[in-house]
Amino acid sequence: MIGLSSKTIYAVAALHELSYIEDNSLLKIKEIAANASIPQNFLEQILLALKKNGILTSIKGAHGGYRLAKDLKDVSLKDVMMILETDVFSDICKTDNPTLKLFWHDLKENVSSTFDIPLSELKNYELKAIQVLNYSI
Numbered sequence: 001m002i003g004l005s006s007k008t009i010y011a012v013a014a015l016h017e018l019s020y021i022e023d024n025s026l027l028k029i030k031e032i033a034a035n036a037s038i039p040q041n042f043l044e045q046i047l048l049a050l051k052k053n054g055i056l057t058s059i060k061g062a063h064g065g066y067r068l069a070k071d072l073k074d075v076s077l078k079d080v081m082m083i084l085e086t087d088v089f090s091d092i093c094k095t096d097n098p099t100l101k102l103f104w105h106d107l108k109e110n111v112s113s114t115f116d117i118p119l120s121e122l123k124n125y126e127l128k129a130i131q132v133l134n135y136s137i
Helices: 006-018 029-036 040-052 077-084 098-114 119-136
Strands: 056-059 065-068
Touching (some): 006 065, 006 077, 006 119
């Protein structure tokens, strides 16, 4: 039903890195990979999938790179998962029992809604992390 792979985790990290750049700026794959601690070859596949689905845009060439095509408030974790995970939110009920069908359907819907969090929330988590760090010192 719901599997969260390294692809989605790395995609969120890359999108978070891209959220820091100015509107007209670009980040090269090499920079994103280094800043987010993502293997560069793996990141290329992820960024291409996100670009193909309209979350990113890119410019080729020596001065090229990637940037967000959408504001992160308009991109949810569920959107990213639907692009990168092959059987995310798939139907897991393998029986004709109406009770079990209803149970698994409701579970899938409840879990699915949990992932509707917009990635702009990362900024709030960043603030929380800073507060924790300041408190620990």
